[in-house]
Amino acid sequence: MPEFMKSKTVQTTLAVADALSFYCAITIVALMLTGAFRDDQNFSYSLSTTAGGGGNRLPVLNRRPCDEIYVVGEGETLHTISDKCGDPFIVEKNPHIHDPDDVFPGLVIKITPSSSSSSSGS
Template sequence: MALNRRKASSSKAMADAASWFCACLLVTLILLCLFSDSSALREDDEGKLRGKQVLSKPCDEIYVVGEGETLHTISDKCGDPFIVEKNPHIHDPDDVFPGLVIKITPSHNN
């Protein structure tokens, strides 16, 4: 009888330890995923992620401005330093908003 109690107590202790281990492992994995995602989005080298867009992706001739983009970032991304000159509907280069459609003519030096 005492042997059965010891086995039951030992099994319960092992189950409790395994449960704590799994809970700690799960929390660690969640935190690791959160921190690794945010650090990957900060990389700024060409061909790596910046936000959710790939910088080395070629731009189409018709470009729709996305959230947080400026004419400067679009110019760098697409290789077109003359966006304002080719888009007469842009009266103020600082007044660029998501959804604005612009014409892109990338230079062939890139």
């Protein structure tokens, strides 16, 4: 009889371990999906359509061009960042940049987009 109880305990332990691993896997997948959509916080709703007229008004997502703190990526220049972010005064607002041609991946810069860059498309 002790052998039977030992077998029953092992089976119960394995069933509990299987259930826990299943719930852990579900939790990890949920966290990964939540993290994947975290970048969508930069979107805001606008009650206009890109097509222009018509009675069919659907909300359109407008993406902010850049965050206030920007990390330079591979192959980017101050000119491309300025065009992308709408900030023509990057060098003036970042005194740690002594040479505008000496920009490298990983450099952290402050971005202040101009108010005219917030309108996208015509």
